[in-house]
Amino acid sequence: GALVYQYPRRTICKSGTSMRMECQAVGFQATSVAWYRQSPQKTFELIALSTVNSAIKYEQNFTQEKFPISHPNLSFSSMTVLNAYLEDRGLYLCGAGGAETLYFGSGTRLTVL
Amino acid sequence: QQKVQQSPESLTVSEGAMASLNCTFSDGTSNNFRWYRQHSAKGLEVLVSIFSDGEKEEGRFTAHLNRANLHVSLHIREPQPSDSAVYLCAVSMRPGGYKVVFGSGTRLLVSP
Numbered sequence: 001g002a003l004v005y006q007y008p009r010r011t012i013c014k015s016g017t018s019m020r021m022e023c024q025a026v027g028f029q030a031t032s033v034a035w036y037r038q039s040p041q042k043t044f045e046l047i048a049l050s051t052v053n054s055a056i057k058y059e060q061n062f063t064q065e066k067f068p069i070s071h072p073n074l075s076f077s078s079m080t081v082l083n084a085y086l087e088d089r090g091l092y093l094c095g096a097g098g099a100e101t102l103y104f105g106s107g108t109r110l111t112v113l
Numbered sequence: 114q115q116k117v118q119q120s121p122e123s124l125t126v127s128e129g130a131m132a133s134l135n136c137t138f139s140d141g142t143s144n145n146f147r148w149y150r151q152h153s154a155k156g157l158e159v160l161v162s163i164f165s166d167g168e169k170e171e172g173r174f175t176a177h178l179n180r181a182n183l184h185v186s187l188h189i190r191e192p193q194p195s196d197s198a199v200y201l202c203a204v205s206m207r208p209g210g211y212k213v214v215f216g217s218g219t220r221l222l223v224s225p
Contacts, residue, residue: 034213036215042217043201043216043217043218044215046212046213049211049212051211093156101162101205101207101211101213102211102213104149104156104157105156106157107156
């Protein structure tokens with residue numbers, strides 16, 4: 001079956017530092033990868049959608065300068081939270097796209113001290 | 114831009130009583146609907162997917178879709194305390210349903 005692994009599961013970083021998180025698709029080809037953030041007491045917001053061989057599309061309020069994404073092949077993607085501050089804390093979810101829909105990982109929980 | 118709204122914000126039901134959750138969406142061309150469950154701000158558990166009008170059952174979970182009314186619901190039969198969680202409605206397009214829009218969730222509490 002289609003599985004999506006994210007790591008680390010949890011991470012803590014100091015304010016002003018950066019944190020990289022990874023997403024691995026197993027059992028299918030992830031032609032698209034979507035990164036979401038769930039801030040405390042909120043729902044999941046789309047950060048950006050990456051499609052292989054296409055430009056990465058960032059949603060309003062999210063930028064490449066702050067959340068650079070790499071999607072080098074059909075099974076892997078990474079995203080970095082640069083210069084993290086308190087408002088960046090939350091659960092970051094990776095959704096990897098197969099033929100029909102997204103399969104989601106369990107998320108990376110980011111705590112910023 | 115797609116807007117997905119869920120109601121109620123929170124719901125308390127007794128163990129064994131039917132729980133019903135609602136979701137409305139704004140884009141009538143949407144054709145990919147999923148209900149997820151999230152325990153204590155952890156990852157997402159897929160409960161049921163539905164793509165056409167009517168009903169889809171997965172175990173104790175049944176989704177009803179009425180695209181003309183821009184409405185999809187989830188009914189949980191014989192809920193248990195372990196079903197207490199946040200339930201999220203997710204809407205997108207097939208094929209290529211990569212831009213998923215989530216509702217704000219319904220917090221369900223099942224009391225023993």
